[in-house]
Amino acid sequence: MKLLWKAAGSDSYILQRSTYSDQVKYACLGGVVVATGFMAALAGGYAMYTIFEPNGSVLETETHWPTAIKAIIFGIIWGLIIFNIDRFIVAASGVGDGTEKITWGELGGAIPRLCMGIIIAITISKPVEIRMFKSEIDSALYAEQQELQKTYELNTRENFKERFIPLEAGLTNIENERNKLLARLTDIEAQYADEIRIVRPGPKAAALKTLMESLALKLENFDNERKPEVDRLKNEKLSLEQELSAELSKNQTVAAGLDGLLERIKLAHELAGFWISLFITLLFMAIELTPIFFKMMLTKGPYNYMKDNVRELLLAEQGIEIHYDYYQDKKGQERIKVEHHQAQKLIHEKKQLLVAQQKLNENIIDKWVQKEIDKLDTNLEDYITTSKS
Template structure:
């Protein structure tokens, strides 16, 4: 049962192969087994690759199965269309496009399995890239908000500077009128005289201005500090919103690029292994001598070609013979006077009818 299944996978003509020896059947069963297991690996590899895209094992398995069946059909077609020739160069020439196609298939199949085999190493590379991307994203977002934050901070500092400047002025006026009262500066007279009152009045006016300025600027500072807090919230929200995009940076393309950053040799060995598996049925057919199956297949093909050639020759002979017979028949008919006179009579009747019809039409017009 299993042997018959693998022979079917090889694409061999079952009517011919089952009439061959047991050894010949085993050879094609081995070729069919290689085709089948290559398709099975293609199913597994494509399912994993699609799982990294869809994150759903059922969808990935379904489309992976379709891909595996496609690879199975291609491999079966490649193996079944190779014919043994009398010269190896002819066989190699007809097998070259198939070998190229097999190489492409092997590369496509091996890449997802390489990604799975080196998954831990790839995760390490992706983690480093995610960290770099997160840091770069923070810097970009910070640069985006830097202008607004800087302007807001400058405005707050300016308002605070106005208050400090006014406070300094009030403190200086306070020191002046206190010194005047103590007699340590100004008029150097102890007590509260007219000059003291004048300086005290200036201080009180400046103090009132300071209180008004402090109240006004404090309200502005609080508003601008609220704006600054909102800007910081927006900055952190922007970073938080973009972080899931960075965290999900582990799709198929990202893993393929990460795989390229790993040492080449282990990945190359795996690809060469799949290359050997994929091309082995073709190489086996190229290197093996003509077997019983090949001779019987060639015999059937030659018998069919001969039959087609004979049929074509007979059809051509029949055509030329019939053409000659009909030439002779119509040549004799052409010499028949009775037929000639009959056709002449009918032609005259037709001309008379046409003349009468034309005459009647003309009379109707007139």
């Protein structure tokens, strides 16, 4: 309970001497502050892990422990920061006018604290929101990654298509020329085979055989002549295919990069809808702003009066007097006057000491002057010097 009192920014020395109801009130107040810090630690750690985890398929569930350890450390630090800010906000908030009603004046004075609380609530709610809808977000994000990868792949193949065309055209032309020679050679071989079936092949068979040998030699020469060019075109095509494969792999990496915190928050809003997202944010705002409204609704109890009494005793012990509503400024606002009696006493003593010292110095100087005058009357020659020409 003492730890919760400290979390609420209250004085445990006074609360121990107060009523049980006051003790419970401030323990509950401290519990809300601790809970906010705990939720901030979880939200900050999860956001940190989501931002810095390695990119990949959103359906992969394996935990990256180096990033997880860093996220845990960051989450603890972030939770302590939010806890300290909340503790300051609650401690700096007064009890208001001491009634259960929240007046417009109290609300106006609490606006800066309310703004800070709203900002903190939003920063806590968004990571928690994307964790609540993680399954739905992962499914939608996976579909977006696949669509993006498909688009990148089509664009990449379209960009490489222009570079493949001349290589394929060159190989196709060489293959067509060879096929023509091969087709002609095959036709001559068929005609020759028909001729040699005759018992006594004639001059036509001899001519066909000569032509067949000539075409075979021509085909062999064609292959030998075009082999360097074919090898070059095939090597260039293979190199271009490897480059295309590398670019397609890059596209997969780029598509996998669509897994950041901003994209998840956007999908969470789209999937959950405006009202569900709003109610989740309002829930965390209620938790965050409860201590501020709670303090404005608190009625003054024994703890508050004893706290005021201790404050006045400390001021009196230090010689500090406060005059409330002492004067009005130019805008008509009541101002207080603070008198520091111990400081004024010390200043007065210092002034009197300086005045006395000044009087002593003046008296000393007067006495010294009178003494010198007496010496001058009796020993005038000692004070006269003459110059020799």
